[in-house]
Amino acid sequence: MKNEAQQVTDLIRTPLSQEGLIVEDVKAHAAGQYRKVTVVIDLDTDTSDPVSLDTIAQATKIVSELIDDVELFNDKPYDLEVTSPGATRELTEKRHFLRNRGRNLDVRTNGPAYTGELVDVTDQGITLVDSKKVDYVIPFSDITKAKVVLRFR
Structure with a gap:
């Protein structure tokens, strides 16, 4: 059963x-x-x-x-x-990233960690722009953990 x-x-x-x-x-x-x-x-x-x-x-x-x-x-x-999943859920699927375009993310990889605004999502991965306006293209296969960074005003 x-x-x-x-x-x-x-x-x-x-x-x-x-x-x-x-x-x-x-x-x-x-x-x-x-x-x-x-x-x-x-x-x-x-x-x-x-x-x-x-x-x-x-x-x-x-x-x-x-x-x-x-x-x-x-x-x-x-x-x-x-x-609903809530704002702090872990992003694990492409559609999770699509739903969070324009938000700031904290992304962990096996190498460096990135924090920045999610500006693009493709079939291969994501693009973040950090506070210094540097673009980072991160393949989905490199992402070990990703979450939305909550901003309190």
């Missing part, structure tokens, strides 16, 4: 895709009497628009309707959380 997370993923991936959403992750957690299903969604677009609260609410309704009749956690009650 499939585990709860995979079962939920299989049920919701296509319906959410039809709404322009990507299922980033599904986690099912049980500890004692506490059980929770967390679904992380993102927009299926390369714009930097955030996932709105209205979109989260609509996705929550869809997910809830799809999994209400499914036996999860041996049919015991659980909480459902539908959320």
